[in-house]
Structures are given as structure tokens and as C-alpha cells.
Amino acid sequence: MDLQKQPVQPPAAPARPEGCLVVAIRLPVRIVVLVLVVPVRMVWDALVVAGRFLKDAVFRPLGRALVWLGRVLFVLPLIGLWRYVVVPAAKALAWLGNVLLVIPLVWLHQYLLTPLGHALARLARGTGAVLAWLYARVLTPLGHATLWLLRHLFVVPARWLYDGILAPVGRALAWCARGVGRLLGLLVTGLGTAAYWIVRILLVLPVLALWRWVLAPVGRFLAVLAREVGEALGHAWRIAGRISLAVGRFLGALFRWIFVEPVRWVYRTVLAPVGRLVRDAVLRPVAEAARSVGRTARQALAAARETARQTRADVRRMLFGEPRKREAVSRGEPQALVTRTLDSSTTALTKD
Template identity: 70%
Template sequence: MDLEKPPAGPPTQPPVREPEGCLVVAIRLPVRIVVLVLVLPVRMGWDALVVVGRFLRDTVLRPLGRALLWLGKALFVLPLIGLWRYVVVPSGRALGWLVQVLLVVPVVWSYRYVLTPVGHGVAWLARGIGTGLAWVHARVLTPVGHAGRWLLKGIGAVLAAVGVGAYTAVAWLVRYLVVVPARWVHRWILAPVGRAIAWCARGVWRLLTLLVTGIGVVLYWTARILVVLPVLALWRWVLAPVGRFLAVVAREVGEALGHAWRIAGRISRAVGRFLGTLFRWVFVEPVRWAYLTVLTPVGHLVRDAVLRPAARAARSVGRATRQTLAAARETARQARADVRRMLFGESREREPVGRREPSGGETRTLGRSTTALTKD
């Protein structure tokens, strides 16, 4: 019986399976029979272990766990709570108070009344020094710098006027002794030699490219003919069919395992119910019948004929014993009183003391006061 409602909507169609061949049908039946024969003892053993485990869980492990939980709470949790509540928290509060009194308050006092005034004084001194340095820079260093710059400009102008002719001569010599020969050497010697070397390098590169391409093509076709085509043929004509066959066998074995597990569960349930019914009719019902028809009347008879008269007799014996002990205690008390009277004489009776409270027998009237404050 399902406890959850199926979702509203159109009924879902079962997945349509592809048509199966005769090989699959021929493999399925023997595989399922063999798997059922192998799985049935395992499922029955598993169900027996489940029943034993549930019985142990309900009768042994759960009470043991509760007892261990209570014991752990009594031995660890409650002592730790008491330690935290009555030791750690008061110690922490006392330590916090000590830190505040011995460290925080002195630090705050020293910061407020020592460091802050000293800092203000240092800041005022630094501002004074900065103001003095700014005055020196503006009134002394800046005029000196302007004067030095004017002097350097004058010296540079003089040197420039003197060195123009020398610079022109040096430039003419460098041009005709260095630049012109270097340009001729580059144009008529280095450039042709570089072009020849580049042409030779391009030819060598093309030759190497052709050689490498030819060797690659030869190796490609050799590997294709000797390795790829045999591996492809092996995969296509051997491994793929074998894999499909093994996949079919594995799928059928898996479905057979599931089917056999469900059938074995039903068989195990039926066997369990049969054994439970057999145990009930062989052991429980005879014990119940014997308890209801034999032991209960015998117990009632024993209770009414033996136990209740014995209880009444025991109560009467106890009552007589208590009365005898009370009489003996009273006799002993009287004997002690007689012995004390013979040895020490009669004891004087105490004189009655007038009570200020009204007696119980007197009634309050209009002509007489009976209160404790106005009584005569």
C-alpha cells in the first residue's frame, strides 16, 4: 500500500525496449535460474541477519546506548557544566577584574595624563621647528638658489660661444673619416654577402623541409598500414562484437540479480512467515493454552486456598505479637515506676498556675470580660 499519492498528470508510458534477439532470450532463462539458486541462500541469510540485528538493536543496543548516554552525561557533561559554572566563570570574572584594575586602568591613566600632554608638547615643538625651517627656505635658500642659477646661465653662454667652431671641425672630421667609409663598406661588401648567405639559408631550409615532409609521409603511411589498419580491424571485427556480447551478458546478469533478489525476498518472507506460524502453533499457543486453562485456575486456587488464609494468619499473628509487646512494655513501665517510687518516694505535684486565657468551658457574657488584657 503506497502512502504517497502519485503525481497528477497523464500516466507515464513504460520505456519501449528495442527488440531482442534469440541469443538474449536464450541466455536470460538459464542465467536467471542459476542466479536465483545462488542468491536465495544469501537473501535468506541477509533477512535472518536483519531480524537478529533489529532484535539486538531493540533489546540490547538501544538500552545499552541509553545507559551509556546517561552514564556519559553523569560522568562528563554534568561535571563539566559544574566546572564551567562554578570554577571557570568565577575565575574568568576575577581575572577580568584583576586585568582591568592592574592593567587597563593604569594604561588609560598614563595615556590620558602622561602620554597625551607629552605628545601635545612634541607636536608643538615639531610645528615650531617646521615653521623655522620654512622661514630659512623662503628667506635664505631660495635667494641663494636663484643667484646660483643666474651665474650658471652666464657661464654656459660664454662656453657655448667659445665651443661652436670646435664642434663644427670635429663633426666634419667624423663624417669623412668614419661615416662615409662605413656606409661604403655596408653598401658594397656587407649587404651582398648578407643577401648571398640568406639565399643559401633559404635553399637549405627548403631542402630540409622537403626531406622532413617526405620522411613524415613515409612514416605516416607505414604506421597507418602496419598499426592503424590492423588495430581498426581488430576493434571493428573482434573487440566491438565481444564487448557487445559481454555488455548483453552483464546486463542480463544484473537484471537477473535484481529479479532473483526480489523473488528471493518474497520466498524468504514466505519462509519466515511459515516459521513464525509454526513457532506460534508449536510453542506459543500451547504455552498460552496451558497458562489460561491450567496455570491460571491453579494460581487462583492456590491464592484463595493457601496464600490469602496464610496472609490472614500472618496478620493475626503480627497483631497478637504487637499487642503482647505493647502489654510487656506497659508492664515494664509500671515496674520501673514502682521501683522509682519505692526508692525515691512520691514526686511532688506541680502547683497549678493561673492562666490568663479564658478556659474552654466559660462563655463570654455581657457583664463579664473574658479577654486576656481586661480579665480581673
């Protein structure tokens, strides 16, 4: 028993019935589009083949050569400039800046600005104490007196004026403004309703009728035409691709049977046997003869060289006699000590 529920496949949407207008438009459009698209597709395929050939035979080697040239002319000089000029110059400037700026500034901050700052802080603390005493003993009583005078001279009369005169007058003006606003609202509502119906009757209903009975049918017709043209272009592009492929294969087969196969047949039946015959009958014997001649010449040269050497040695002995043998010269180096064995009777007492 299968415990897992199988996913429910949604029902396929029923195919929409096509009208006679769609069928009448489709066939002529596809014929015209196919006639127009086939040359374009063949030209496109030819351009693609030419582009691939140019990429493999021209652009890729040219790009590699340009990359190598750019590396030789720009990258390596820039690396050398950075490594042997900029970096040493930057290190020298950093050392110079440290000696000329950092160390003097540190000394100035430590031995001049810091003591001066401490002195100014002490002076500011003393000034703050004087100002606090002045605020507490002088400014605060003066402020309280000024506040009392302002309250009795300005605030109390202003509050009495607001409560007794300005508030009643403001309420009366607000009541009059609300009445005028209601009147204007009724007037604007009536004018808006009249303008709405005028615009609806004169503009909206004609535009709606134009859209429903003229523009919508024309738009649907144009949509059907555009859809059919798009489908015809896709169909024609695929058919043109197959036609272009067939034409390309035919031209390739024709080129192979006209040029490649005859050349292959000539090479296989004529040039290859002739080449093997020439190699076996001419080139190999000539190479063997050349090698034997070379060996003979090398042996003759070696024998002549040895004879000349012996002759020079005989002439030298006849003229100058036998050469003196070189005597061994002591270089002051310690000679190796003879190791004492059991058979040796030499001791420290019997040694000369």
C-alpha cells in the same frame, strides 16, 4: 465545454525486440544467480533479525547506561569546574588585569604619550616648513638645470641615432625575417600534411577497423551480458526475499506449535487452575488468619501498654503523692484591656 487543454501524453516508446542471444543467455544466468543468491539472502535476513534483537536488547540499554555514566563522570564535573573554578578565576584575572594593566596604560597614554605626541607634531610641522622652503628655493632650480643638460646631451643625440640608423636597419631585418618565416611555414605545412596521411594510414584506419569490427561487437555482447546479470541479480534477490520470508514464517510457526502452544496450553489448563486453587484455598485463608492475628496482637500490645502506664502513674502517686500544680508566672506582658460596654458602670471617676 472544457476550456482547459488536457496535457498531451507522449507516445510510449515501443519495446525493443530482443534477439535469440538475449533469450538464450537470460534463463541460465537467472537460474545460476538464483541458486547463488538464495543462501546469501537467507543469511542476510538472519543477520538483520539478530541485529535488531541486539539493538533492542543490548546496544540501546548499554548506550543509555554509557550516556548516564558519561554525564555523571564527565559532564557534571566539568559543569561544576566551569561554574565554581574557571568562572571565578577568570573574573579574578580580569579584575587583576584591569588594575595592573589597563589603568596604568590609560594613565600613561593620557599623561605621558599624549603630551609627547603633541610636542613631536609641533616639531614635525616646523621641520616640514624648512623642507618646503629648501625644495622651492634650492632643489627645484637645480632640477630644472639638470633636466636641460640631460635633454641636450642624451635625448637629442639618441633620437637622431634612432631615426637615421636604427629604424632603417630594423625594417630591413623585419623584411628578411618575414621571408624566412614564410619559407619555414611552407616547409612545416608540407611536412605536417605528409605526417597526417602517414599516421592516418598506419594508425587511425587500423584502429578504427579494430574498433568497428572487433571491440564494438564484443562490447555490445558484454553489455548485454552485464545487463542480464544485473537484472538476474535483482530478480533473484526479490525471489530469495520471498523464499526467506516463507522459511522464516515456517520456522516461526514450527517454533510456536512445538514450544509456545504447549507451554501456553500447560499454563492455561494446568498452572492457572492450580494457581487459582492455591490462592483461594491456601493463600487467602492464611492471609486472613495472619491479618486477624496481627490485629489481635496489636490490640493486646495496646492494652498492655495502657495498663503499664496506669500502673506507673499509681506507683508514682503512692510514693511521691499528687504532683503539684504549676502556678501561673507573670511574664511581664501587658494584659488585654476589658472592653467597656453599655452595661458596665465603671468609669474613670468610680474606678478604684
